[in-house]
Amino acid sequence: MNLEMSYLLGMICGNGEVRRDASETTISVEIPHKKLVTENNNDVRIYVRASITDIRTVLEPLIGTGLSFTQQDNYSIISFTKRNDEYMMREILRYIGNAVSHENIRIDEEIFSFTRDEKISFLQGFADVTGYIRRSNYFFKNYMHRVYLEVPHNWYLVSDVCRLLKDVNIPVQAIDWAHPNMRDGNLVKFKEGKPDFWKKEHQIKIWANEFLPIGFAVLHKREALAQFATELIDGLESEGKKPEEVTHKFYWEGRERNKNKPHHPSENDGFIPSEIRGKHYDSWKQIAKDLGYGE
Known part of the structure; x- marks a missing residue:
């Protein structure tokens, strides 16, 4: 294993699609950009194109072929095709098993035995295609910034990612599960005639300063993280608090x-x-524990 392969696996797990045929496999990874401008009012698409240049420089020697790149207003896609019998593709398919997309993929248990640096690289690849850091993502106080990792539909992948974060000593601040007790806890939407309102993406939330060891390779996200992590640290210190004592806590420690x-x-x-179907939950932590993310 190496850092480049770890990063690529993270991207595939985060937002990949796999199309197999008898002799070749095509893998595509979507990099969403919901906003068209960065926090500093620059064009996100330009930043993503610049970031893709860097990503290609890293990944193309590993893959041994060129990466295709297409871009729309709200997302960019990188893709590549290789023969199934080539070593690189055999390794990728071994790690992702029979998954055909990020919606049914799991983090292979072997990845939990990677070195710390390899785990960090995997998580950065994952964050580059699932992560957001926006000024609106604060928690009560406007300097308490958080990174959001958004995972559609795949409950088990949420727990896998949280376990891997734990392995590199990065606590999760909260998980917003796509569960009716969490997303419509007071039945407001249900009573409005919207019984499926809660069927959204899951969101893993991490304090900006705690996410710095992982960071982003995508440029506009990296710049926003640096800015918001500094604001968070400065805000806590202005209150006479030690940032690490406030933010570096796993949920079972509180x-x-x-x-x-x-x-x-x-x-x-x-x-x-099925493991949690039919159960009632008052806290995201109870779901996390039942799905395998805990002490």
């Missing part, structure tokens, strides 16, 4: 203060994995 939520009629919905 006090449990759950607010009881009413039962939601969708707690038995088939969208929810």
Whole structure:
């Protein structure tokens, strides 16, 4: 294993699609950019194009072929095709198993035995295609900035990523699960006639300063992270607090203060994995524990 391969696997797990045929496999990875401008009002698409140049420089020698690049207003796609019998493709397919997209992929257990640097590289690849850091992502105080990693539909991948973050000593601040008790905890949308409102993407939230060891290769995200991590640290220090004592906490190290939520009629919905289907939850932490992310 090497850092480049780890980064590529992270990108594929985060937002990849796999199209196999008898002799060749095509892998494409989408890099979304929901906003058209950066936090400093620069064109995101230009930043992504510049970042792709850097990414290609890293990955093309590894892959042994050119990366295709296409861009639309709200996303960019990189892709490559290789024969199934080539070593690189055999290794990729071994790590992703029978997955055909990020929606049914898991992080292979072997990845948890990677070196710390390789795990960091994997997580950076994952974050480059799933991560957002925006001024609107603060927590109560406007300097308490967070990185969001968005994972559509794949409950188990959320837990896998959180376990890998734990392995490199990076705590998760919160997980916004696509669960009716979390996304419609007071049944507001249900009563409005929107019973499926809660079926959104999962969001893993991490304090900006805690995410610095991983960072981003995509330029506009890297710049925003540096700015917002500094604001978070300065804000806490201005209150006489030590940032690491505030932000470097795993959920099982804090006090449990759950607010009881009413039962939601969708707690038995088939969208929810069988391990937790039919259960009622008052906290995201309870779901995390039941799906394998804990001490």
